[in-house]
Amino acid sequence: MTTATPTRAGAAGPDRRLPALGGFAPGALRIELRRVLRNRRTLAFTLIMPGVFFLIFGLPQGGQSLDNGRPVTAYVMISLAVYAAMVATTSVGGAVATERALGWSRQLRLTPLRPAAYVATKLITAMSLGLLAVVVEFLVGAVAGVRVPAYVWLLSGLAAWLGSLVFAAFGLFIGYLAPAENVMQIIGPVLAVLAMFGGLFVPVEVLPDVLQQVAKFTPVYGMGVLARAPLTGDGVSLAAVANLVVWALLFGVGAARLFRRDTARV
Amino acid sequence: MTSTHPAVELDGLTKSFGAVTAVDGLSLRVQPGEVVAFLGPNGAGKTTTIDMLLGLSRPDTGTVRVLGGTPDDAVARGRVAAVLQTGGLLKDLTVGETVRMTAYFYRHTRPAAEVLERAGITDIADRVVGRCSGGQQQRLRFALALLPDPDLMVLDEPTTGMDVEGRRDFWQALRRDARRGRTVIFATHYLDEADAYADRIVLVRQGRIVADGTTAEIKNLAAGRTVRATLPGADQAALAALPGVDAVEVRGDSVLVRTGDSDAIARHLLTRTAARDVEITSRNLEDAFLALTTAQTGA
Known part of the structure; x- marks a missing residue:
């Protein structure tokens, strides 16, 4: 029977189809990016501080060379670019903790946005900020006189940027581990220690022998080695690649598991 | 649709x-x-x-x-x-x-x-x-x-x-x-x-x-009044059948009649039954709300 029941909004009624891509939308991503770029704390720690570090710790070493003749300043710049990218991606991933604490995740459950689309937005935002962090650090270096072949800029930059995906996963992992509004205040110092072990502030070789051995198993070590490899010309050791892959898997799987726990209906 | x-x-x-x-x-x-x-x-x-x-x-x-x-x-x-x-x-x-x-x-x-x-x-x-x-x-x-x-x-x-x-x-x-x-x-x-x-x-x-x-x-649960009286062996069904009665409750020797016409019920109780100690109380929505939503303690 097809009796015309009077509908409330006239003949057509609203479009009730499901959104494409689980609600993932470039428009929402744009607002998310703008939001991140408005956050002064994030900008200070990801864009300004690493640049200032370079001016303080890198620039005074101008004129010194690595074994292969490349400038030490480039070594410092690339290391700090890795640091800037990892802080950037961690802070975006870790923002999930804030949003869970505020109840925004719960609010999102009242919309068609699928959790996977939410995480995809976070990852893209994290990687965008990570890319910006690398570019800004390289710009500071270039303006301050760092000169290396184009392939070093490109490959080291790509390695620093892509390696920071590990820390986007780390951020999400922490974000889903504990809902807290001030999560970055806790993670910040942790990241600094990890960066230390990863040879981002001083070469791992200057650490005491025992710490050097420990350092090889910490999560920043692999991406540090990979990012500097185009500059130093050192071969990429299997250990460094394994380090990166294992930590990527650990944080990725950890984040995925916590994410599933979080989105399960109770 | x-x-x-x-x-x-x-x-x-x-x-x-x-x-x-x-x-x-x-x-x-x-x-x-x-x-x-x-x-x-x-x-x-x-x-x-x-x-x-x-x-x-x-x-x-x-x-x-x-x-x-x-x-x-x-x-x-x-x-x-x-x-x-x-x-x-x-x-x-x-x-x-x-x-x-x-x-x-x-x-x-x-x-x-x-x-x-x-x-x-x-x-x-x-x-x-x-x-x-x-x-x-x-x-x-x-x-x-x-x-x-x-x-x-x-x-x-x-x-x-x-x-x-x-x-x-x-x-x-x-x-x-x-x-x-x-x-x-x-x-x-x-x-x-x-x-x-x-x-x-x-x-x-x-x-x-x-x-x-x-x-x-x-x-309406709250409107009207409650007539309470002491009436051993009250005939609940008969009271409930009276005009204007919403509910009748018997508690031991007491009978409580909720009604929109408390005068008629009181008159009936006093003239047609052995009821004594007749009390008439009014209820408002607040009372009804409290009565219905407050946890009962004890039995």
Whole structure:
């Protein structure tokens, strides 16, 4: 029977189809990016501080060379670019903790946005900020006189940027581990220690022998080695690649598991 | 297509948290277009029921159907939207950004400018959410709920924590929006809100529905008077058959008659029966609410 029941909004009624891509939308991503770029704390720690570090710790070493003749300043710049990218991606991933604490995740459950689309937005935002962090650090270096072949800029930059995906996963992992509004205040110092072990502030070789051995198993070590490899010309050791892959898997799987726990209906 | 399914069908819902039974065998059917108040004291199980209704949590037993389908599907299609009690907003977005961002999650929404207008927050669209008052944030949540033009709007204690003016503004916004056909379910512990905005009131206590009727019917529970008398061996059926009697209760030697015509009942009791110690008390909605929703202690 097809009796015309009077509908409330006239003949057509609203479009009730499901959104494409689980609600993932470039428009929402744009607002998310703008939001991140408005956050002064994030900008200070990801864009300004690493640049200032370079001016303080890198620039005074101008004129010194690595074994292969490349400038030490480039070594410092690339290391700090890795640091800037990892802080950037961690802070975006870790923002999930804030949003869970505020109840925004719960609010999102009242919309068609699928959790996977939410995480995809976070990852893209994290990687965008990570890319910006690398570019800004390289710009500071270039303006301050760092000169290396184009392939070093490109490959080291790509390695620093892509390696920071590990820390986007780390951020999400922490974000889903504990809902807290001030999560970055806790993670910040942790990241600094990890960066230390990863040879981002001083070469791992200057650490005491025992710490050097420990350092090889910490999560920043692999991406540090990979990012500097185009500059130093050192071969990429299997250990460094394994380090990166294992930590990527650990944080990725950890984040995925916590994410599933979080989105399960109770 | 607007279907003939009930807007909400809750059947035998139970939900426990540890040793606490929050919802205890609750069944409810709401037809399209009804405006229903879910009225009860704090801890009655209103929020737990609403969470299950929205698919935010799963019942231990029982089933939930929203507009003929699952809650998740109704949410994903924008057929149901909700305003929850607190939290749930990003402090560093502006009001307008929050609305526009949420709109992107749907296939189709009303224009952002329109929902801001209907929620009465057009003038603060550029304000950062963290600097909005509780009432303004609640109207923002309301604007978000209006985006998909939902068939069913659910509000969980939407005016909690607001001052009198905030409450009034919020309900005015809701009223402005009230148009034919949208089903509205709101939880509240404010009697006057239920009275003023609902055409059906469901009273809940300890996870169960203790009364359900039109606002007029619920008011009738309170209207009239109660005649109490000492009358050993009262004939309950005979008293109940008298004109104007709503209910008769026998407690030991006492008989309580709820009625719209207390004079006639008192006259009957004093002239036709051996009743003595006749008392007549009036009840108001507040009394009815308290009587129906207050936990009984002891046996």
